[in-house]
Amino acid sequence: MTYRGIDTAAKISAAAAKELKAAGISFAGRYLVPPGMSKELTAAEAQDLHEAGLAILLVWEIDAARAGRGGDVGASDGARARQLAQELGVPEGVTIFFTVDYVPQTGEYGRVEEYFRAAQLAVAPYGVGIYGPYDIVEAMKQKIPELVIWQCIAWSSGRISDKLRFYQRLGSWCSECIEIQKRVGFAVDINDGNELTGLWTAVPPWYEDTVRWAMKEGVVTEARPTDPATRAEVMQMIRNYNRRFEAEDNKTTSGLLEKEG
Numbered sequence: 570m571t572y573r574g575i576d577t578a579a580k581i582s583a584a585a586a587k588e589l590k591a592a593g594i595s596f597a598g599r600y601l602v603p604p605g606m607s608k609e610l611t612a613a614e615a616q617d618l619h620e621a622g623l624a625i626l627l628v629w630e631i632d633a634a635r636a637g638r639g640g641d642v643g644a645s646d647g648a649r650a651r652q653l654a655q656e657l658g659v660p661e662g663v664t665i666f667f668t669v670d671y672v673p674q675t676g677e678y679g680r681v682e683e684y685f686r687a688a689q690l691a692v693a694p695y696g697v698g699i700y701g702p703y704d705i706v707e708a709m710k711q712k713i714p715e716l717v718i719w720q721c722i723a724w725s726s727g728r729i730s731d732k733l734r735f736y737q738r739l740g741s742w743c744s745e746c747i748e749i750q751k752r753v754g755f756a757v758d759i760n761d762g763n764e765l766t767g768l769w770t771a772v773p774p775w776y777e778d779t780v781r782w783a784m785k786e787g788v789v790t791e792a793r794p795t796d797p798a799t800r801a802e803v804m805q806m807i808r809n810y811n812r813r814f815e816a817e818d819n820k821t822t823s824g825l826l827e828k829e830g
Contacts, residue, residue, distance in 0.1 A: 572596060572762035578608040579755035586621035588752045596768055598626040601653050601665060612657050619771030626768050633670035636684045637677045643684035647691025654695055661694040664717045664767035669701030672724045681705065682712050696767055703728040717767055736761045
């Protein structure tokens with residue numbers, strides 16, 4: 570299943586969030602940046618997005634080429650991103666995407682790797698993702714397998730990574746983006762997601778424990794607590810749960826056969 574999302578530097582109001590959901594959008598990319606920056610995601614906005622049924626893709630970007638400055642900057646950015654996420658109440662395990670919003674030269678790859686290794690350590694207990702064009706996300710994924718890839722169409726020469734989870738496939742100039750802009754009043758990019766794992770989703774307290782249990786026991790592989798389920802998905806969840814009993818039944822049956830033999 571493919572999930573359709575947007576990312577934007579604009580603040581999303583409660584009304585705009587509902588319009589996005591009505592337009593078939595499942596998630597919104599918003600900026601986890603220091604207070605005072607115009608693109609800052611606030612707690613009130615996050616609540617509006619969640620109440621509209623949208624997951625949030627968290628983006629850290631102070632400037633486009635910051636990842637080329639090496640490990641010290643990566644450590645600083647990771648620590649600050651962790652602090653801001655905790656202040657917003659973002660659950661542990663959510664992925665924060667650090668951007669490479671330019672084309673690094675080959676000689677810069679070592680510093681970019683240092684940046685992401687340092688950010689990965691500093692941002693824990695959150696996950697770390699990379700946003701950028703094909704060449705750099707492919708190279709960093711080979712160096713740091715834990716990175717979650719969000720690839721952009723820009724500077725990618727039509728190539729699409731087979732390791733990505735999210736793909737920014739259309740810029741704000743495209744007709745699809747313009748149609749959404751007419752509905753919400755601000756520019757957006759269009760993204761596709763293979764899954765919503767790693768995004769910040771709303772989990773109301775009354776079923777938070779149930780969601781955690783279902784994830785731990787393998788009943789579901791991603792939370793998506795507010796999404797509707799198809800009949801096939803319900804059947805798969807039942808089968809996932811029953812597999813524990815299937816294993817026990819096979820063990821018991823095997824033991825009986827051995828005794829009878």
